[in-house]
Amino acid sequence: MNSTKEIHIFSPGTVSNVSCGFDVLGFCLETVGDQMIVRTSPEKGIRITKIEGFDLPFETNKNVAGVSAQALIDDLKPDVGFEIEIYKHIKPGSGIGSSSASAAGSVSAINELMGKPYNKTQLTQFAMKGEAVASQSEHADNLAPAIFGGFTLVKSLSPLEILKLPVPDDLYATIIHPQIEIKTAEARAILPKTVSMQQAIVQWSNVGSLVHALHTEDYELLKRSLHDAIIEPYRSQLIPHFNEIKKVTLECGALGTGISGSGPSIFALSKGESTAKAVEQAMRKVYENTTIDFQTYVSKVNHDGIKIINS
Numbered sequence: 001m002n003s004t005k006e007i008h009i010f011s012p013g014t015v016s017n018v019s020c021g022f023d024v025l026g027f028c029l030e031t032v033g034d035q036m037i038v039r040t041s042p043e044k045g046i047r048i049t050k051i052e053g054f055d056l057p058f059e060t061n062k063n064v065a066g067v068s069a070q071a072l073i074d075d076l077k078p079d080v081g082f083e084i085e086i087y088k089h090i091k092p093g094s095g096i097g098s099s100s101a102s103a104a105g106s107v108s109a110i111n112e113l114m115g116k117p118y119n120k121t122q123l124t125q126f127a128m129k130g131e132a133v134a135s136q137s138e139h140a141d142n143l144a145p146a147i148f149g150g151f152t153l154v155k156s157l158s159p160l161e162i163l164k165l166p167v168p169d170d171l172y173a174t175i176i177h178p179q180i181e182i183k184t185a186e187a188r189a190i191l192p193k194t195v196s197m198q199q200a201i202v203q204w205s206n207v208g209s210l211v212h213a214l215h216t217e218d219y220e221l222l223k224r225s226l227h228d229a230i231i232e233p234y235r236s237q238l239i240p241h242f243n244e245i246k247k248v249t250l251e252c253g254a255l256g257t258g259i260s261g262s263g264p265s266i267f268a269l270s271k272g273e274s275t276a277k278a279v280e281q282a283m284r285k286v287y288e289n290t291t292i293d294f295q296t297y298v299s300k301v302n303h304d305g306i307k308i309i310n311s
């Protein structure tokens, strides 16, 4: 192949866990994400040639975009190499899938450039190699919604099986991101190694009913399912004013409020944009009375995942 081919993509942020579904549930955001440009090059291998937005490693074996891309080309053995440019808008360590956006983005872009030799599950598998570098554990609950779009459930990691779930039409997410960094690896290290039977029963009942609520567009059931009996009590201690934000957003009409991924971002789900915006104002008020810098977003759930801007 002689001529250079190039693709420009939007790689979305994602909310994983969704309260009750630690390491299995996630959904994709419409308005939050990175951009990436990937092009073929005659020189074989992967090179990260530009990173804008945040200070991240250029070394292919340290940047998740490079690790994922390398996993793909180790399998595909293409007769070209690839240059990757990352325009980062999602702060690393934010809890809205910063590392996943890069890991999912590089493999999806290369797949497009090479004529789609892999399906979405295979792309997720390659991207997991990158995600493992960031969080020191293999999990796919941010990658799956970034690659498949919508709500996803990671049914199993080995073999990797991902289910795409329906998204109720009027569902909106509100996110507040306090500008502190919580590394996924550290937020995992504080979790208990075992859970009680009583906690497990509550949790799997909530996961089951949340999935049913998505299928039936039952917002009231969704509300009764968005609870986390296991992880939240530990991780919420790392997030300033978490309990207050939870209280005011629920008072405003949010269906549920929880930690986005491993935090520090907090997400709420609401029925309707006007409630989601009221929830945003309620969240902002809590941090406006403190010295904490923050950003907020209101977003529909993105149905398609990674988007090709042009190629």
Ligand SMILES: Nc1ncnc2c1ncn2[C@@H]1O[C@H](COP(=O)(O)OP(=O)(O)OP(=O)(O)O)[C@@H](O)[C@H]1O
Binding pocket: 056, 057, 062, 063, 064, 065, 086, 091, 092, 093, 094, 095, 096, 097, 098, 099, 100, 102, 103, 133, 134, 135, 142, 182, 183, 184, 185, 260, 261, 262, 263
């Ligand atoms: N391309 C990249 N984008 C983001 N983070 C990267 C990238 N490459 C390497 N990293 C490293 O990954 C870590 C951030 O990943 P981490 O999983 O902790 O955060 P996150 O992706 O925002 O969180 P979450 O998965 O909870 O949404 C940082 O140490 C960062 O340096």
Ligand SMILES: N[C@@H](CCO)C(=O)O
Binding pocket: 016, 017, 022, 023, 024, 135, 139, 141, 142, 184, 187, 188, 261, 262
């Ligand atoms: N499920 C993961 C997502 C963070 O990447 C966790 O909560 O640790």
